[in-house]
Amino acid sequence: MTDVGEVPHAEAAPSNVEAGPSVVGTDRAEEAQHLADAHGLKRVVAYIKENPKTAGDSGRKGSAIRMERFRANKDAQGLVQAYVPADILGIAKTEGGNWESVRVAVEIGRRALALRGWRAKIVALLLPRS
Numbered sequence: 311m312t313d314v315g316e317v318p319h320a321e322a323a324p325s326n327v328e329a330g331p332s333v334v335g336t337d338r339a340e341e342a343q344h345l346a347d348a349h350g351l352k353r354v355v356a357y358i359k360e361n362p363k364t365a366g367d368s369g370r371k372g373s374a375i376r377m378e379r380f381r382a383n384k385d386a387q388g389l390v391q392a393y394v395p396a397d398i399l400g401i402a403k404t405e406g407g408n409w410e411s412v413r414v415a416v417e418i419g420r421r422a423l424a425l426r427g428w429r430a431k432i433v434a435l436l437l438p439r440s
Contacts, residue, residue, distance in 0.1 A: 345351040384390070394402075402412050422433050 342353050345353075381391070398412060402409050405411050422437075425433055
């Protein structure tokens with residue numbers, strides 16, 4: 311005898327009807343039971359960690375990435391996020407959202423605070439005491 315296995319002739323191969331029962335129409339429970347009994351397999355649910363979209367962002371969530379992009383766009387427009395005192399915000403709102411008068415007032419205040427000597431004393435006398 312030889313070690314070569316016998317190859318059946320193509321005409322002698324069984325048709326699909328003779329091959330065995332169809333797998334179509336089985337539900338998951340039957341399939342899982344068949345795999346467990348016949349092959350010793352067990353159904354396992356595995357969660358796969360998603361690959362990061364860009365390098366260096368693996369530890370950051372999507373919202374953090376979007377917020378960074380939002381802040382970069384605002385910086386490009388010359389806007390920054392900051393806390394504004396409520397009374398100054400009220401003044402800007404009464405001006406119709408025009409911050410130019412607030413900017414002028416802040417600049418005048420900076421100049422007044424930068425004064426030294428007799429000029430600072432005159433400004434102190436002119437301003438109301440709080």
